[in-house]
Amino acid sequence: EPEVPSFIASKVSQYSCQRKTTLNNYNKKFTDAFEIMAENYEFKENEILCLEFLRAASVLKFLPFPVTRMKDIQGLPCMGDRVRDVIEEIIEEGESSRAKEVLNDERYKSFKQFTSVFGVGVKTSEKWYRMGLRTLEEVKADKTLKLSKMQKAGFLYYEDLVSCVSKAEADAVSLIVKNTVCTFLPDALVTITGGFRRGKKIGHDIDFLITNPGPREDDELLHKGLLLYCDIIESTFVKEQLPSRKIDAMDNFQKCFAILKLYQPRVNNSSYNTSKNFDMAEVKDWKAIRVDLVITPFEQYAYALLGWTGSRQFGRDLRRYATHEKKMILDNHALYDRRERIFLKAGSEEEIFTHLGLDYVEPWERNA
Ligand code: DCP
Ligand code: MG
Incomplete structure (x- = not known):
């Protein structure tokens, strides 16, 4: 079977900043389902389960081959029971009934519409949903709502902004x-x-x-x-x-x-x-x-560049890695070494990776 010889599942890091993830995703079937699950948990403000599915998606995006059997994910990090159940069903049925349920869920559908408006996040969506509103048409028709300046612009230019x-x-x-x-x-x-x-x-x-x-x-x-x-x-x-x-x-x-x-x-x-x-x-x-x-x-340019290049998951894992593996704190402004009690200066992204003891990852390999 065409297995990539150098690939060893147990050596895959749990941190996406130690993996090279290009846009070449062999497991879109799975990662799309995970991202739907994650988004639904985000709408429910369940950060733990949201991150569980985003981390799993990120691991599968990195795999150099499509998953076709449960054996393919053996030894990989971030493959908890909830994630494995979804994978198993997609392998057997071709799709995930849980992801499908989410797509048909009334609350998810409303939140998805609401958050597609510039300036509307989970908090506002929650408020509108509790008021009984379900669609954007209903929101627009409700003249008692007080929209922010940002949301008004979001509705005004809606069609242009949703088209990518x-x-x-x-x-x-x-x-x-x-x-x-x-x-x-x-x-x-x-x-x-x-x-x-x-x-x-x-x-x-x-x-x-x-x-x-x-x-x-x-x-x-x-x-x-x-x-x-x-x-x-x-x-x-x-x-x-x-x-x-x-x-x-x-x-x-x-x-x-x-x-x-x-x-x-x-x-x-x-x-x-x-x-x-x-x-x-x-x-x-x-x-x-x-x-x-x-x-x-x-002076903060390199840190800002690293943070704003993303992906979001790559950035989260860089910070998690810094905290848990290096006793350092990283954000978009600086890197602080808690042991030495000093700020580590960097003039380039390469220097930040070096400070963290990480191999450099090119921007196009950060699609975690
Ligand atoms: N970012 C950040 N702090 C913020 C907002 C974003 O560090 N307050 C980072 C994480 C993102 C990157 O900036 O990866 C860009 O944010 P986007 O939401 O624009 O994400 P992308 O550009 O990756 O995706 P898209 O194609 O949807 O714009
Ligand atoms: Mg962007």
Whole structure:
């Protein structure tokens, strides 16, 4: 049988930061089911079971072959009973009845719709669901609801925002952001992070990291025009503050969850569009695109880049590894060595891996 000879299940690390995970997933059948289970637990705010399924998904994404028998997962980490039950059923039946139940569950379906709106998270969904609301149409029709500025923008540009961002759109936006930033800060470094840096061809948003070498003059950058919608979060980072221990820590950088207006060349379908009566004004020639802009001090750039490149699971495991294997605390700003009681400086991602005693993992190998 075509088994990869160098693959030894018992040597697979429980930490995804010690594995190389490309976008080449041989076990999508399984990982899709796990991600549905995980999302349902997230909606129920059951972090433990959510992480159990996300970790299992991440292990199967790393496997260099498709799982076809229970023997294939023998010795692998993160394969608890709940996970094994789902795998077994998919092997035998071709699909998971539990994942299917979730997809048909009323609460899950409502939360899935609600959280697809920019600015709506689990907390808001919970509130709407308790009020008896079930669909986005019902939410929109309820005039007693007080929507935040972010949620109003989310509904206004909903269709554009749920349609994913392509690599081509990311490249176009990248040029605009770079040009705009450089007119204010000529020496600034602008880097695409998130899924696109990991080689993904589509994403739900485009993440940028902006830093300015030399003296800090970037505070005003986000306050100058460029954006359709912009929610600026001021930096709350205080010098010498210890890294956060939270598993999904929100960082303290100045950042902006924005919606950008991307003008697109109109698709010119000459047989229809040349009509004299064709009203050009009615054709929307732009698309709303979600963009995260994160401004980082130059000394923290490497940590911010590592954190914002993700994947989320890769970041969680880096922090868990730092805490449990190295007695260090890692977040998007810094790495603190608790034994030595010092902050470890890093000018590149490679140096952070070295501080942690880890082999370097390339961005496209962080799709855990
Ligand atoms: N991130 C972070 N802190 C936050 C938000 C995100 O460290 N407060 C990190 C984890 C993510 C990365 O930034 O991996 C980018 O976040 P996204 O939610 O945009 O995730 P991706 O870019 O990986 O996926 P998508 O294609 O859905 O945008
Ligand atoms: Mg992203």
